Amino acid sequence: MHDEPWEAVDWSAIPGPPTYRPEAVVAALRAMLSPKGTGWAAPATMMRSAAGNDHGGTIYPAGVAATAAMLEIIDVHPGDARRAALAVLLDWWAFEPEPGYKEYLAENNLPVDLVLAIQGMILAASSMLERVASDPRDAVAGRLAAELMLCAHHGWGTIVHDGENRHRAG
Template sequence: MEALIRSADARQAARALADLRYAVANDHAGTLYPAAVPATSVLLEAIGERPGPPRQEALNALLDWWGCFHPEPGFGTYMDPSAGSVGLIEGIMRRVRDATDMLHRVADDPSGGGGHRAGVRLLLARLDEGWNTETG
């Protein structure tokens, strides 16, 4: 997260987001660690505030995880400071759900040629469907 904050340009920010993604997920196994829940907030912040490659990197991470990834065995819950123990997937979904207004704004944002718009709309549609591994 510090690398993202210190990033001097969009390329460095996208690299920091990719590193964050790989720190909280095991792409080869299709699993997530509890740290994916707070990382979701960082990804959503990048989607909302960092147009270009950082936005796309953050969006790609959430779309890749959605409905396809599962908690790493033995790590199915996240200890939320305000809510206590929460299922890892529910924690991610709750954070995305809480960011719905921002996602709708970004879905209408034409910056960068608007290449991110379809992905944001897909994330919103997947939120409506739930974390369904059959459609993910």
């Protein structure tokens, strides 16, 4: 039995470059649920490095399933877990797909466009993100959720400036 829906994902079935380590994605998601680390042990850093190349600014195909998992975390895990997941999704907005993985074949042999899949999931979660954005109990998560929605509506990699944050043009 799995406590979180993402624990049932076969992360090893998701394609990726030689640097992709499926077990690292699961470890990053688990760390998000009780974020305590700093630096390389911080859950957001762990996720950016597990489902992508944090220094290279790229996302691996696992980022699609990780986005679904992080949206679930944002929905049901308030506090630090929610803020960490929102921060990763905002960081990824300025990333590009790992070379050779902009489009990949999913387990069902259907093509998946990495950017469109992530953007589509975020747009589909608009009502949940609006709820988080308007929750006065966590102004930081609210600001991050509002910024993520703004980014999603403007398109991948566009500059969105909310007075504090800026994301590059694609």
